Amino acid sequence: MSILYDEQNRMFKLDTVHTTYMIGLSEEGYVGHVYYGRRLEGFWGKYLLRMQETPFTPAVNKREKNSFLDYFPMEYPTGGIGDYRESCLNVRNERGSVGSEIFYESHTIRKGKPVLAGLPAAFGGEEEVQTLVIICADALLGLKVSLSYSVFEKEDVITRSISMQNDGAERLRLEKAYSACLDMDNQEFEMLSLCGSWARERYIQRNKLCPGRQLMSSVKGESSHQEHPFIALVTPETTQETGEVYAMNFVYSGNFIAQAEITQFDRVRMVMGIHGEDFCWNLAPGESFQTPEAVMTYSDCGLGKMSRSFHDFYREHMIRSPYKYRKRPVLINNWEATYFDFDTEKLLAIAKEAKKNGIEMLVMDDGWFGKRSWDDSSLGDWTVNEEKLKGGFPNLVKQVRKLGMEFGIWFEPEMISPDSELYRKHPDWAIQIAGREAGQSRAQYVLDLSRKEVRDYAYECVAKILRSAPISYVKWDMNRQLSDMGSACLLPEAQGELFHRYVLGLYEMQERLVTEFPELLLENCSGGGARFDPGMLYYSPQIWCSDDTDAIERLRIQEGTGLVYPLSAIGAHVSDCPNHIVCRTTPFETRGNVALAGTFGYELDITKIPEADRELIPKQVELYHKYSGLIQTGDYYRISSWTDKKPLDCWEVAAKDGSHALVTCVNVLGRPNVRSIRIRLHGLRALSLYRLEGTEEAYRGEELSSCGFLVRDLNEDFKSRLYHFICED
Numbered sequence: 001m002s003i004l005y006d007e008q009n010r011m012f013k014l015d016t017v018h019t020t021y022m023i024g025l026s027e028e029g030y031v032g033h034v035y036y037g038r039r040l041e042g043f044w045g046k047y048l049l050r051m052q053e054t055p056f057t058p059a060v061n062k063r064e065k066n067s068f069l070d071y072f073p074m075e076y077p078t079g080g081i082g083d084y085r086e087s088c089l090n091v092r093n094e095r096g097s098v099g100s101e102i103f104y105e106s107h108t109i110r111k112g113k114p115v116l117a118g119l120p121a122a123f124g125g126e127e128e129v130q131t132l133v134i135i136c137a138d139a140l141l142g143l144k145v146s147l148s149y150s151v152f153e154k155e156d157v158i159t160r161s162i163s164m165q166n167d168g169a170e171r172l173r174l175e176k177a178y179s180a181c182l183d184m185d186n187q188e189f190e191m192l193s194l195c196g197s198w199a200r201e202r203y204i205q206r207n208k209l210c211p212g213r214q215l216m217s218s219v220k221g222e223s224s225h226q227e228h229p230f231i232a233l234v235t236p237e238t239t240q241e242t243g244e245v246y247a248m249n250f251v252y253s254g255n256f257i258a259q260a261e262i263t264q265f266d267r268v269r270m271v272m273g274i275h276g277e278d279f280c281w282n283l284a285p286g287e288s289f290q291t292p293e294a295v296m297t298y299s300d301c302g303l304g305k306m307s308r309s310f311h312d313f314y315r316e317h318m319i320r321s322p323y324k325y326r327k328r329p330v331l332i333n334n335w336e337a338t339y340f341d342f343d344t345e346k347l348l349a350i351a352k353e354a355k356k357n358g359i360e361m362l363v364m365d366d367g368w369f370g371k372r373s374w375d376d377s378s379l380g381d382w383t384v385n386e387e388k389l390k391g392g393f394p395n396l397v398k399q400v401r402k403l404g405m406e407f408g409i410w411f412e413p414e415m416i417s418p419d420s421e422l423y424r425k426h427p428d429w430a431i432q433i434a435g436r437e438a439g440q441s442r443a444q445y446v447l448d449l450s451r452k453e454v455r456d457y458a459y460e461c462v463a464k465i466l467r468s469a470p471i472s473y474v475k476w477d478m479n480r481q482l483s484d485m486g487s488a489c490l491l492p493e494a495q496g497e498l499f500h501r502y503v504l505g506l507y508e509m510q511e512r513l514v515t516e517f518p519e520l521l522l523e524n525c526s527g528g529g530a531r532f533d534p535g536m537l538y539y540s541p542q543i544w545c546s547d548d549t550d551a552i553e554r555l556r557i558q559e560g561t562g563l564v565y566p567l568s569a570i571g572a573h574v575s576d577c578p579n580h581i582v583c584r585t586t587p588f589e590t591r592g593n594v595a596l597a598g599t600f601g602y603e604l605d606i607t608k609i610p611e612a613d614r615e616l617i618p619k620q621v622e623l624y625h626k627y628s629g630l631i632q633t634g635d636y637y638r639i640s641s642w643t644d645k646k647p648l649d650c651w652e653v654a655a656k657d658g659s660h661a662l663v664t665c666v667n668v669l670g671r672p673n674v675r676s677i678r679i680r681l682h683g684l685r686a687l688s689l690y691r692l693e694g695t696e697e698a699y700r701g702e703e704l705s706s707c708g709f710l711v712r713d714l715n716e717d718f719k720s721r722l723y724h725f726i727c728e729d
């Protein structure tokens, strides 16, 4: 059993293979956090609740209750009653006051994990996961608050979420409802987070945690380019292989907060949930609310172990697509090749040349519908532009398939252009505040997905096209962030629900899509990588990582993304040079080697690129076929990082059974007179002999992991190499 309850001491113990999480109940029934860290075999540690530190304990002496509440390590702190750290739950009652206090009532422990209605969430069989639900209540409000903990033993992951049920007679209003809290002693923590902008998503950032609150958040209606729903607290000595890491990631694609705070008592509170700004949820008697899920992992072997736990967890328990471990077709996307300027002829010319070089699927990107010849019209008018696609859409698909290729298509279903038939007919379908002109972004508005008729319309537009021809792949894009939050259909007191209702509407649409088209390969995208989060992974096995396809920029972007997400999910393409975003020219081979650490594909006009580059494509496609299985399923190790100002950027993917490993090295900036660089490998069988493919060189596993391997001949800027080590035993 991975979840135990010690009735005598009123403690819960949640075990994974390498970690233990302990919860204790105080005499009054407060649910307190006792311990999270390396696995413990016994039941101890309750003293960490510090209940004996009287006179502050309410059961002993009520005179300093606020001091107690501001100090006690709470599993789910509530606001308005004297815990001045960040609260997770703010409830306003009918008379307008905010205040709630919850106490333990009962608990259940069961095998498996229930689904979270309407939300993406981790799943697992009865043998893989167990769930503890601690049921608490605020008797005055009649509010039941259930704290769920699902323990994924093998992956060292615990997922958490909260459900609220109004069992009372009053109308309640949730003004904040986070998903998880972790109160701990400070260990000189540093906070690691992922931040950036369009075309430079998820750069790794690490700073010392200081007194006060430090947060990553989004109030943009999506998980965003700028700040990512992930934080980790790490001890100062933490590297890839050493040190302690407490990490949280959020299974949600909208507004979020991920915050750590050092308190006056040098303790730390880490929280994660839907951002409280412009959030409310009305709970009438009998109604309930479910928060999204937070994913937690702990590692005492550094960041590498954290990444591998997340990767295994997302692959096994979040991604549902049949493509999870299936080889994805090598695609060519026409966006960077043509932008909006294409027609059937151009697309077929690209497809023909692509096919000759081993590429397996053509993806038609933005610009095929309505009157769209630039980004300022037609979103919402999902009828094929027959001036561009002469002979019609099914004909184009037929021609592409006749070449022996699959066909994929781009949509942006959540949007509406002011210049569209749809907007002229239904201006109120756009999110906007009544009486105020809504702001455009990329010349578009956002559809009000809280409305069923709007979702039905947008869904049907996509489904109708998919039903009209054999389409294997959809790129679901979203090119602006939300603002001017107002819905024509929500009551004034429910307008604050719009952000969350929008995300629920999006999830409902994607659920319909993958249910009606179970074999569809869906790739989510948001102006590059603004919605790269575990919520999206529940619907699509891959997500477009960034509009920046420059191989050197991609090293940082993919390193940050790979810190949390499996390589199999990272949308990565080879594009033309000079790169359209940073104007850099890199070797075609390096562009290929970097894209191999993702889904792999092309995004260029294959009819126009230099002959020497084109000649490399069949070889690259062959490498993809050779390594895609390993990259999809293997263990990822970051060996050296350009982000850390090392000239060599280097990572390894090792088969789980140690049978082979692929090492990718990119020499970002040549360093004069460095003849060789030693790297240490991981995940190999110590005593087995590994041959370096294509050479006579052979090494013992322990030799490669302890003495290392010498990388030579990499003195030129941007030059890269793949090294494949194969076990001979």
Ligand code: DGJ
Residues within 6 Å of the ligand: 335, 365, 366, 410, 477, 479, 525, 526, 527, 528, 529, 544, 546, 547
């Ligand atoms: C943003 C995406 O990230 C691009 O790949 C492309 O699909 C454009 N949108 C199209 O508008």
